[in-house]
Amino acid sequence: MLAYTTKLSLVRVCSFFSFLLFPFTSIFAQQNEVHIHGSIFEKKMNQTEIPMAGIKIVFSKKVYTFTDKEGKFEFSIPETAKQIVVINDRIGNDTIQLTDFKKDLKIVFPYLVKSKGVIISKRRPPTEITMLTSQKMELIGSKELLKAACCNLSESFETTPSVDVAFTDAVTGYKQIQLLGLSGPNTLITRENIPEVRGLAAITGLTFTPGQWIEGMQLSKGTGSVVNGFEGLAGQINIELRKPMEGDKQFYNLYQSNQGRTEANAYFRFEPAEKVYTNLFLHAKTQWLKVDQNHDHFIDQPMGNSFIGSNRWMLFGKKGRELQLGVKYNYFKNWGGSFHFSENENPQTSNYWGMKLNTNRLDAWSKIGKVYEHKPWKSMGLQLAFSNHTQNMQFGRKQYDANENSAYANYIFQTIVKNTNRIFKIGGTFNFIDRKENVLQTSYTNQEMTTGIFAEYAHTFSKKVNAVLGVRTDYHNLYGVYFTPRFHIRYAPIDQLSFRASIGKAYRTATVFSENLGLFSTNRAVLLMPSQSNGVYGLQNEKAWNGGVNATYKFKLNYRPGSISTDYYYTRFMNQVVVDWEETNFIKFYNSTQKSFANSFQIQLDYELIRKFDVRIAYRLHDVQATYENKLMQKPLNAKHRAFINLSYTTKRKWSFDYTLQYIGPKRIPTTKFNPANLQFAATSPSYITMNAHINKVLKRGLEVYAGGENLLNYMQHISIIDGSNPFGQYFDGSLIWGPTMGRNFYVGLRYKK
């Protein structure tokens, strides 16, 4: 560096040195001193100003002072002084320009919700991979979510290579996600660490969280922490909603697509009393246009309205106590099916195949927490959640009515052993689910109750190595004892490179109907093959092991940051509830202890190619096989190969452009060869490419508009329904979906925040 300094212009060098020498020259040459005085405050959350004691105020290495109890300070500095520095460990150093020596200096530090490290001042990439946690975590920030119009949770993964999103069938418009090649319910989806998308909401639940409400998400693959339960075989997706004590005070959003979908979101945040915060979320969506882009004579997206509202409160008490309360209500009234079916017809008597989907769901939750005074490492928390879910669904002549009540409680106590390198968590979980279903003229009543205890120990051996070992034991009223051990380790030979490994066990109860909604848009006969008479649907629970390794390397190339990340996971089922579509005209559910595994490999490169131009290239391989009635086969409708390119560019004039290209490889289609020749599908689907583009422009402070297009190539699976013209015949099947059933979609929208 020094060698280059000599080449600098004279002016630069002079100014550089004068700056360096300035304090010394002033002290030794001119001894004229002035006395300055002032006080330092910190603004608290409730806007009151609290004096900061013991803060160091520095003029030079030798001339400094500290504030007293009332935050006051005074000291003498040379007359020529232009600035002093306030040393604040938490916020950082602050340079204060001196203008009038006689005036009493008043310095007020703003209230900071997050502890500010150096990281905050870096340009944060929209998606980041953590380097220090023992488990690899992809942090999907709100910036990433703004890359697409993302109307609900299932659509917000469009720019995330780790998650696959696919339609469940040709008529309901529901999408399901896949992690590691395993169907959605294997992923634990939590709202601020309380399990949410499961049971009756296993598929539909992804539409219950509007994308605009989300502040950020954390995605981790492989079995996660035992604190959150024994589920989550493929990974965990945790959703953080906007917080009532920070962020936008008001937020509005409007969205309109050319496929006849209109959405509106409104958000408000208040502070009604000291240390009491609340926010209100509102969402409305309507599909008012009948669209059939793939010309299968069935409506692509169900018509109708949905409303979602949520209100939550956060209260901070004395001595580190805090309380959080929240409620959320979902109302969905949709109808669809055949293009000629109309809303006021009864699907049971109509000549056309009609569909009606009505869902009401209430969620209420509470979090009670306490951080011990003067012991910030010691805390406890209790999470409580309750939900009531009612659905009345009609698919043609088939009915699926259900009601589910669930109660959840999780207590966590955290402390350290001697020092913060050894963190210990213990606690207990209680979960109760009461589900009544009336499916295809059969009633099912299931009550599940699990009680469990867990302990997790995290040890930081050095800056380079840390590990987490967790175990939990649960007792399930139907399936007995669950023992769930999990282990994570991280090794970082250098700061930029980290290797991680994880292994863990997971259990799950399959709710076969709500997890396979696609079966209702077929005339396949449902065969439930019982294996345990008192089990849920007469089936045993699922048991599986998952292990994985991953490596992340962060680099700087040509002064811009980038990262290469790769991972490999292997899942092995000990007992699986197999969803078997292999025999035409049937869908079978049975327990299998035969070979069933998933290999998942992914490699991803992220780089800022030119300033503010980010490139992401990813490739992933899924090899998922299961034994279907003694025959080991690839999981159907699962793409083995998928590749992904995402480009995003932001200009100085606040235009941002985002472009995503995806290649989806061939998928195996369950056989249709026993159908009449004209009602057959090929054995494998063709590979295809989809492209999405999104443009965003910040017009002025707080106001931005966006426009974009999805599926720009207009690639569609044109024949998505077998024998759609004869929907009550035995061959009708709308569940074999391997590609987009909706064509090109353009949308515009605006966001306004205050």
Added chain:
Amino acid sequence: MKHTIIKLVFMLLLAFATNQIKAQSNVITDTISVQGNCGECRERIEDAAFIKGVKSASWNKEKDLLTVIYNAEKTSLEKISLAVANIGHDTRLHTGNEKKYKKLPSCCAYRTNACLHD
């Protein structure tokens, strides 16, 4: 398709490599104090500092410090500082443009230090 991707990756890597070679000479890292308040200021300051010859510009809000990496043959700290001052931010070397300062959003009015957010 797979081949195209592999090719693309190689092309990208090649582009990096050539860039690296070019970037060898006269590249220096320097810092200058720049006054500002918030995240919005950061974006404005960094955008302004990114003039021709600048490789990287990052402003630290807590330290009011702009770190720049630039090619000394193409530009100088003086020029960078001037570019930043021209959009209304005071730097160690220049006083911010008065007209531009007055047009900054109220939260970015760093001279009165009235910012309460990120």
